Amino acid sequence: xxxxxxxxxxxxxxxxxxxxxxxxxxxxxxxxxxxxxxxxxxxxxxxxxxxxxxxxxxxxxxxxxxxxxxxxxxxxxxxxxxxxxxxxxxxxxxxxxxxxxxxxxxxxxxxxxxxxxxxxxxxxxxxxxxxxxxxxxxxxxxxxxxxxxxxxxxxxxxxxxxxxxxxxxxxxxxxxxxxxxxxxxxxxxxxxxxxxxxxxxxxxxxxxxxxxxxxxxxxxxxxxxxxxxxxxxxxxxxxxxxxxxxxxxxxxxxxxxxxxxxxxxxxxxxxxxxxxxxxxxxxxxxxxxxxxxxxxxxxxxxxxxxxxxxxxxxxxxxxxxxxxxxxxxxxxxxxxxxxxxxxxxxxxxxxxxxxxxxxxxxxxxxxxxxxxxxxxxxxxxxxxxxxxxxxxxxxxxxxxxxxxxxxxxxxxxxxxxxxxxxxxxxxxxxxxxxxxxxxxxxxxxxxxxxxxxxxxxxxxxxxxxxxxxxxxxx
Amino acid sequence: xxxxxxxxxxxxxxxxxxxxxxxxxxxxxxxxxxxxxxxxxxxxxxxxxxxxxxxxxxxxxxxxxxxxxxxxxxxxxxxxxxxxxxxxxxxxxxxxxxxxxxxxxxxxxxxxxxxxxxxxxxxxxxxxxxxxxxxxxxxxxxxxxxxxxxxxxxxxxxxxxxxxxxxxxxxxxxxxxxxxxxxxxxxxxxxxxxxxxxxxxxxxxxxxxxxxxxxxxxxxxxxxxxxxxxxxxxxxxxxxxxxxxxxxxxxxxxxxxxxxxxxxxxxxxxxxxxxxxxxxxxxxxxxxxxxxxxxxxxxxxxxxxxxxxxxxxxxxxxxxxxxxxxxxxxxxxxxxxxxxxxxxxxxxxxxxxxxxxxxxxxxxxxxxxxxxxxxxxxxxxxxxxxxxxxxxxxxxxxxxxxxxxxxxxxxxxxxxxxxxxxxxxxxxxxxxxxxxxxxxxxxxxxxxxxxxxxxxxxxxxxxxxxxxxxxxxxxxxxxxxxxxxx
Numbered sequence: 019x020x021x022x023x024x025x026x027x028x029x030x031x032x033x034x035x036x037x038x039x040x041x042x043x044x045x046x047x048x049x050x051x052x053x054x055x056x057x058x059x060x061x062x063x064x065x066x067x068x069x070x071x072x073x074x075x076x077x078x079x080x081x082x083x084x085x086x087x088x089x090x091x092x093x094x095x096x097x098x099x100x101x102x103x104x105x106x107x108x109x110x111x112x113x114x115x116x117x118x119x120x121x122x123x124x125x126x127x128x129x130x131x132x133x134x135x136x137x138x139x140x141x142x143x144x145x146x147x148x149x150x151x152x153x154x155x156x157x158x159x160x161x162x163x164x165x166x167x168x169x170x171x172x173x174x175x176x177x178x179x180x181x182x183x184x185x186x187x188x189x190x191x192x193x194x195x196x197x198x199x200x201x202x203x204x205x206x207x208x209x210x211x212x213x214x215x216x217x218x219x220x221x222x223x224x225x226x227x228x229x230x231x232x233x234x235x236x237x238x239x240x241x242x243x244x245x246x247x248x249x250x251x252x253x254x255x256x257x258x259x260x261x262x263x264x265x266x267x268x269x270x271x272x273x274x275x276x277x278x279x280x281x282x283x284x285x286x287x288x289x290x291x292x293x294x295x296x297x298x299x300x301x302x303x304x305x306x307x308x309x310x311x312x313x314x315x316x317x318x319x320x321x322x323x324x325x326x327x328x329x330x331x332x333x334x335x336x337x338x339x340x341x342x343x344x345x346x347x348x349x350x351x352x353x354x355x356x357x358x359x360x361x362x363x364x365x366x367x368x369x370x371x372x373x374x375x376x377x378x379x380x381x382x383x384x385x386x387x388x389x390x391x392x393x394x395x396x397x398x399x400x401x402x403x404x405x406x407x408x409x410x411x412x413x414x415x416x417x418x419x420x421x422x423x424x425x426x427x428x429x430x431x432x433x434x435x436x437x438x439x440x441x442x443x444x445x446x447x448x449x450x451x452x453x454x455x456x457x458x459x460x461x462x463x464x465x466x467x468x469x470x471x472x473x474x475x476x477x478x479x480x481x482x483x484x485x486x487x488x489x490x491x492x
Numbered sequence: 493x494x495x496x497x498x499x500x501x502x503x504x505x506x507x508x509x510x511x512x513x514x515x516x517x518x519x520x521x522x523x524x525x526x527x528x529x530x531x532x533x534x535x536x537x538x539x540x541x542x543x544x545x546x547x548x549x550x551x552x553x554x555x556x557x558x559x560x561x562x563x564x565x566x567x568x569x570x571x572x573x574x575x576x577x578x579x580x581x582x583x584x585x586x587x588x589x590x591x592x593x594x595x596x597x598x599x600x601x602x603x604x605x606x607x608x609x610x611x612x613x614x615x616x617x618x619x620x621x622x623x624x625x626x627x628x629x630x631x632x633x634x635x636x637x638x639x640x641x642x643x644x645x646x647x648x649x650x651x652x653x654x655x656x657x658x659x660x661x662x663x664x665x666x667x668x669x670x671x672x673x674x675x676x677x678x679x680x681x682x683x684x685x686x687x688x689x690x691x692x693x694x695x696x697x698x699x700x701x702x703x704x705x706x707x708x709x710x711x712x713x714x715x716x717x718x719x720x721x722x723x724x725x726x727x728x729x730x731x732x733x734x735x736x737x738x739x740x741x742x743x744x745x746x747x748x749x750x751x752x753x754x755x756x757x758x759x760x761x762x763x764x765x766x767x768x769x770x771x772x773x774x775x776x777x778x779x780x781x782x783x784x785x786x787x788x789x790x791x792x793x794x795x796x797x798x799x800x801x802x803x804x805x806x807x808x809x810x811x812x813x814x815x816x817x818x819x820x821x822x823x824x825x826x827x828x829x830x831x832x833x834x835x836x837x838x839x840x841x842x843x844x845x846x847x848x849x850x851x852x853x854x855x856x857x858x859x860x861x862x863x864x865x866x867x868x869x870x871x872x873x874x875x876x877x878x879x880x881x882x883x884x885x886x887x888x889x890x891x892x893x894x895x896x897x898x899x900x901x902x903x904x905x906x907x908x909x910x911x912x913x914x915x916x917x918x919x920x921x922x923x924x925x926x927x928x929x930x931x932x933x934x935x936x937x938x939x940x941x942x943x944x945x946x947x948x949x950x951x952x953x954x955x956x957x958x959x960x961x962x963x964x965x966x967x968x969x970x971x972x973x974x975x976x977x978x
Contacts, residue, residue, distance in 0.1 A: 094700050134654070136674075137682040137702060139690075147694065149701055154678065175605070185661040185685050202630055204610045209661050212689070213966075218623070225568055 019162045019343060020314045022169065026372040030364040033313045033373065038072030040342040041317065045070055048102055049348065055086075055099040056350060073317065076340065077328055082352045087148050100347045101151050104132035131155035132345050138187050140294040141262075141481060150189075150294060151346035157196075159344065160189070163298035163312055164197030170301040170310050170370065171259060171288050173230065175202040180223050182233040182241075183262055184210030184481045190262050190292040193299050194232055211237060211478035220250045229256035229283065234482040235265045235273065235409070236475075242276040243415055243437060252277065256284035261299060263482040264356070264381040264402075265289045270305040272410045291381055295352045296339045300377070307369045308360065308376030317342050318375060319351070320361045323384060333361040336384065337377065357382040380406075386486060388421065390428040390459050397458045399430070401486045404453075408432075408485070411449075413440035416471040423490040429460045435471045493635065493822070494793040496642050500851040504843050507792045507853065512546030514821050515796065519544050522576050523829065526608075529560075529573035530829060547796050550819060551807060556831045563622045571624050576824045577608055606630045607824050615663050616770045617967075626770050627825040633672070635794060635823065639774035640673025646777040646789050646849070647735060647764055649706055654680045654730075656704040658695060658713070659737060660966040661685030665768050666737040669775045670708050687713060687963050696721055703730035711736050711745060711889070712968045716957060718752035719895065729757030735764040737775060740860060744890020767860060771831050772818050778858055779848045786848040787839070787855030795821050797856055798830070799841045811840045816856060836861040881971055883940040888918075893929070895921045896956040900972040908976045913946040919956040926950060 019025075020036070028036070045067035049056040060067060063080065070078060089096040107129065135154045139147040152160065173179070179198050183191045191207075198205035206222050208214045210233075214222075220241060223231060233241065238258050245252055258273060270287045277285035291309040292299030296316045300309040311318055320335040321328050329335045337354045360379025367376060386401035401419070408417045413436050420431045432449065436442045442465050450463040475483040494510065502510075523530045524541040534541055539552060563570045610627035617623065628636065649655070655674060659667040667683070674681040682698055684690045690698070695717065699707075707728075709717070714736070721728060731753060741749075746763045753761040760782075767788045768775025772795055779786035790797055799814030800807050808814035816835045820827040839857025846855060861882050881899065888897040896919040904910040916933065930948045938944050951959070960968040 094697055097701070130678075133680070134702075135678070135680045137698070139694075149698070175609070185689055187682065187684055187690065199611055199633070202605060202609060202611055204613075204627075206613045207663055209663065209685075213662050 019159055019312065022162070022166050025312070025314055026166075026374055028373055030373065030375075033364070033375070034073055037313055037317050037342060038074075040314065041073060041076070041340070042067075042070060044342055044348075045350075049350065052103040052105060053348060054101070054103070056348075076317070076319065076351065079351055081326060081338065082349055084148075084353070084355065087349070087352075088146050089148070097149050097347070100349065101134075102132060102345050102348050104129050134346065138189055138192065138294065141186075141188065148294075149347075150297065152297070153345040155345045156297060159315055160193055160298055161196045161200055163300075163315060164193045165200050166310075166312060167193070167290060167299060167301035168197045168201055170303050170372070172303075173197075173201070173203070173257075173259075177203050177230045177257075178226050178228040179203055179205040179230040179232065180219065180226070180228045181205060181207045182210050182219050182231060182237065184212050184234065184237075186481050188481070189294050189297060189299060190290075193292070194261075210234075210481075212480075215478060216241060216244060217248050220245060220248050223255065224250045227254040229254055230259065231255060231257070232259045232261065234262040235260045235269055236263060236483045236485075237477070238273055239269075239276065239409065240416065240477065242273065242280050245280050247438075252280045252282040255282040257286040257288065259288045259290060259301075261290040261292050264291070264383065266380040266402075266406045266409070267306050268406055269409045272412075291377065293337075293339065293354060293356070295349055295354060297341070297344055297347075303367060303370040303372070307367055308363065308378040310367065310370075310372055310374050310376055313342075313374055315343055316340060318362055318377060320358060320377075321353075323357065329361060331361060331363050331365075332378065334359050334379070335361060337381075355384045357384055357387075388488065390421065390430075390457075391423065391426075392458050393427050394458075397428075399457060399459070404432075405485060407452075408434075413437055413445045415440075416468065416475065416477070418471065418475050418485045418487060421486070421488045421490055427459055428490065429462065430457060432461065432463045433466045433471060433474070434463060435466055435468050493638055496638070496645065499791075499793060500853055502852055504852060504854070508547065511792055511796055511821065514793065515547055515550070515819075516545060518821055519829075522824070523827065526576045526578050527574065527827065528577075532573075547819075550796065550798060550830060553830050555805060555817065556828050558624075558832075558834070561828065562616075562624045565622075568622075571626075571826065574826050574828060575610065575627055576827055578604070610825055612668075613663055614665050614668065614770050614773070617662075617664060624770070625826070626773060628773065629824040632773065632823055632825045636669060636774055637672045637676035639776075639791060639794065640669055641676045642789075642791060643669070643766065643775065643777045644673050644677050644679060646851075647706075647733060647780060649677075649679055649733070651677065651679055653706050653732075654702055654704040655682070655706040655708060656695075656699060656702065657681055657683040658686050658707065658709045658717070660687075660710070660713075661689050662966055664966075665770050665773070665775060666710070669737075669766075669768060686966075687717065688966065692717060692720060692963060696724065696726055699728050699731075700726060705730055705732045707731050707734045709734060709736055710967060711741055711749075712960075712970065713962060715745065715748065715752075715889075716896070716962050716968075718749065718756065719953075722752055722755045727757050728753065731756075731758040731761055733762045733764060733780075735766055735777075737766045737768060740885070741765050742886035742890045744886070744892070748890075748892075765858070767856065769818070769833060769835075771828055771833070772820070773823065773826075776856070779846050779851075779855070781848055784848065785858035786846055787842050787857050788860075789846065789851055790854045790856060792853055793822065795819060797841055797854060799837055799856075800832075802836065808840065810843050811857075813838050813840055816860070880941060884937070884971070887936055887940050893920050893922075893924050895919050895953050896951075896960060898956060898960055898970060898972065901975050903975045906976055912975065914943055916945050916948045917951050917956055917959065918948060919951050919953040 050067045131153055133153055134151050136152045138150050181194045183194055185191050195207055208219050274285040274287045289302045290299050300311050302309055317340040319328055319338040321338050323336040337356045337358050339352045340350050341348045358377045358379055362375055362377055364375050366373045382402035388399045388401055390397045390399045408414050415435045415437045417434045422429050436445045446463050453461045475485055477483050519541050561571050561574050608629050611630055612628040614626050615623040657670040661667050671683050684695055749763055750761055762780055764780050765778040766775045776788040776790055778788050796819040798807055798817040800817050802815040816833045816837050818831045818833055819829050837857045838859035842855040845852045884899055898917040900915045902913045904913055934945055962968050
């Protein structure tokens, strides 16, 4: 990766040129030569990587999808097909000699750049988790991405931080860890509710007088709502950085309001978008200004999820990731299944003036765009919006929704635990009316206990809570 | 920090001289000035810090106990007093000096930040006291990394190896010591977080995907994990070494583990042990050997070990059984002096060069009865007798026919004033003569722990695995005290 001070000010055409150079280098010098999956694919599909002259030719390459990278039953080592092999020793020596002759600084990567160093997994919310290999080279990139995100978030070593991202061998936890140690801030790596539990996390926040909390949105919301119950104050809390789960801007506003209501010192809320397949996470300088990506690390395209066609700036579509400067596991045109509602922009950020491409709007999951069976045919049901609606409802503490199939049509059942002090009967009634008015299938809303809902959604059991349960296949 | 190669070959006389020098400097320049707890204590007890000339003078300092540092509801910030930190007065002095320097003090500020600013935290585990935080500065992280490199050096792990770290993830020493070992040495690894985080099946998949040469585990979970792997016909043939943390590994368990690995295709796996404690901020390696115990190699430039009579507190001689007392040397962040670990080293402290590897650094005997294994249960009054529940571990872990076990203490009729009852749950590996086993176990438990069991209850392996919380708890619940408090 390049120096951040340079990349973050580079004009869009220069970024595009840099990306084209990195792409052609990656395709010709790395993937075609030493990537088991893509070198084979290029041969099979008669693709000559030398003909890909730059970013604009990227659409000549096929997409890679989740089904392509998941290990088939009985073949655990299949994902190794996506791992770049180290160059042969003589290949390396030859390159070094060539550069030395011209008296240039030897910038060729070391063979050790290609050796396996660490393993993370994709989040695996619905599908099987996929191993993603990191070399020391990738780890340096992850650390750099983390420092850039902290720069964007204006976090410094004077900020004491509580990392409440759930521990998993995953990019969100480790990027945050490397960032806090990298800048030298005082930080507690809690491992999240699954490891320490809510009470201990709140206690640590209180006793360390920490102004900054990293947490998944649902967990942050629950923490703020139960603070009083555990007898802790938010007097030192200034900022919450949300990650792991996708967070609509309205949810940011909801959390900011909650912070205010519990007497937090300040109520700044920021979003991060972590993407396991991109081997890094990106931060937003302020809510709504877009996730600032690293164009010297990965290339982002936004495509029409139906046709696969590349969309123009600002158009809603699926996020596709191409690695430009990675080792270990490498992907080309990987379809993330995430929809960026505001597409992508290469305009400089009006807030922080950084020029890197930004992923705009909210991130939604394609898996939550569901088709339900209605009385009069198929009904579109965007469960992302249901999540948003429930998240921003002030009277809802925890909830989940089940989609069940009866004989003739599908039904949506919402189970809710209201906040203490909320009139639960009124809440159920309003929700029932609102949701029924919106969805063209029968909706039922019922109340349940805190323990039952918390257990069902795996609040302290899974990496992040699960709220939508589609029972129609089972 | 000294060079490990040099240190490993240094005659003990020189090691002691180095420790004397470091201790003088540490107490005079750090502890006395910047440790709120100790500077107050020294003043209060009228101890002249400059009279501590070397490690032989340590006995003039009072002991530090767990309760001195553990936070309480009344004093939740107690542990902060053990953190080495220049107070405002000192900072002002630095500020003044800094302004006079050529760079406007930037370099000096950076240096002080590196030395003192806490950046990483571990907590003690335990049920009696509230978890106690132990903080590391950036400088301290260099120490834990170096300790990790030494650990791997003793274990003969190199960059050719791949490690799977199966310690449960927590802000605890075991997981992080393993992580920092890899960071320093660049030995590749997968830091899984353990079965609770990734699930036992995924962890097994990771073993088959990565083909590690080194596995790192806590013994109880490992034994369960390997049995499951055998049942599923997994291939772990790549594994050469396994190292344990958290508990002592009795010889019988070593044999069981080796046997299970052999069934998974890995012959003659070397079973290694580590000894560590949150308070010391590092872990130490046992010298590798298939069938002998040569003790744990210590880091004399990072700490001083003493062994004392647990009753009188008087130091005992070299090689004599005694309680391990730990003193930090050259640390920042949280640092304790003469900390009573409660762990008993049966074979004491050994200062002779290691007969196995020749390293000259002090060793602590392999046979350590760890207080932290059972926390408050190690010496528990059951039926009015002080019982050492530690002794359940070697007995049950080594038993060839027992796969899982758990001890539960109850009160008769759940009445706090009624008699104590002690139940042993066992799950066996196959069909056994239950009558014979009950008689045999009752007799052995009486012999080793001086307690007569109320009853022995047979359970199926899955039932007991779930009762132990093998997949849900950070560490399985071997001993349960379900006696209602009066």
